[in-house]
Structure formats: C-alpha cells, structure tokens
C-alpha cells in the first residue's frame with residue numbers, strides 16, 4: 001500500500017553553499033512561494049508573517065531566529081523555545097522557512113560554534129520531531145512550510161499537501177538539497193505522522209553523517 005501525490009517536481013544544478021538562501025534556485029524557490037502566498041491572501045507586499053527559526057543571515061523571514069549570536073536575527077534561542085514563545089504570543093505564520101542543520105554532525109558543529117555541549121538528545125530524531133510539531137502548529141491553514149534538507153519529509157504529510165519538490169544537485173560527492181513546499185490543509189492535525197512517531201518511540205539515534 002502506498003500513496004501517490006500530484007506534486008510538481010523540478011530539478012536543477014547549483015554549487016553548494018552552507019548559507020542555503022544564497023543558492024540562486026533555492027532563493028528563487030523560497031521567494032516565489034512567499035510571493036504566491038502574499039498574492040493569494042491579498043496581503044500588502046512585505047506583510048506576510050514569515051517565521052524563520054534557523055535563519056543564519058537570511059533576510060527573507062519577518063520573525064527570525066538563530067542560536068548563534070553572531071547571526072543578525074531577531075532572537076537567539078533554541079528553535080524549539082523560539083517557536084513556543086511565538087505560539088504563546090498567538091503568532092500565526094503565513095510561511096515558515098524550515099532550514100535546520102541537516103544531520104547530527106551538523107547539529108554538533110553548530111552547537112560547538114556557539115560553545116554549547118551537544119547532548120545525546122540533541123542528535124536524536126526527536127530534535128527534528130519537536131521542531132516540526134511546533135511548526136505544524138504555528139502555520140495558518142492554507143499557509144506554507146518551505147523545508148530544506150536531505151529528505152523530502154518536510155513537516156510530515158498528515159494535514160499538509162505537498163505542492164512542490166525541487167531537487168538541487170550540487171555535483172561531486174555532495175548531497176543534493178531537497179526543497180519541499182507544503183500547504184497546510186483545513187484538517188485537524190494529528191500530533192505527527194506515524195513515521196515520526198516510530199522514530200520518537202524508539203528514540204532512534206540518527207546515523208546520518210555529512
């Protein structure tokens with residue numbers, strides 16, 4: 001038994017960069033979806049609420065966060081706490097940009113850069129699950145989540161529709177970047193998908209490496 005989605009698919013080539021939004025097709029992918037949501041919701045230009053919990057130096061978000069204090073963002077909190085704060089304040093996002101570290105190794109490197117000791121919890125699947133759960137909560141019905149990483153899971157399929165997947169090949173031995181646009185559909189959200197639940201239950205240690 002499997003599900004088939006009617007998702008738009010694109011494929012392109014671009015040089016890799018750790019500042020994701022400096023990669024031209026990825027920046028365009030993000031800007032196109034932000035413009036689409038702004039037009040669709042009849043919002044004045046620049047008035048969409050765009051939440052970016054892992055912004056680094058990217059300026060596409062209107063509420064930005066990065067753990068690293070050297071990044072020019074509104075907040076420097078753990079993404080989980082940042083999203084909890086916005087949820088408590090009743091913020092609803094038109095778009096969420098979800099561009100976390102792509103592997104446990106990248107998580108450790110980010111934490112080392114800010115002088116935080118990485119715990120086992122930080123490199124478990126639950127790191128992603130906790131953040132995805134909050135993103136699912138904060139995005140409006142008909143709002144969009146734009147996810148970037150090494151898998152196409154986005155924030156899960158329950159309660160969301162895959163609108164576009166763009167595969168960016170970087171060449172050499174680099175992993176591709178998989179860009180996913182998902183729309184929150186008007187349906188009650190379960191906490192998370194069964195796949196994520198499984199990972200969470202097993203407290204599965206991710207074994208991906210760079």
Ligand SMILES: C[S@@+](CC[C@H](N)C(=O)[O-])C[C@H]1O[C@@H](n2cnc3c(N)ncnc32)[C@H](O)[C@@H]1O
Nearest residue numbers: 019020021054055056058067068078079099110
């Ligand atoms: C893939 S990079 C983001 C790149 C950025 N979106 C861009 O376009 O340049 C991931 C970022 O997440 C930050 N980060 C890592 N762990 C975090 C956490 N738990 N909470 C918030 N930010 C975190 C890192 O400092 C890093 O800048």
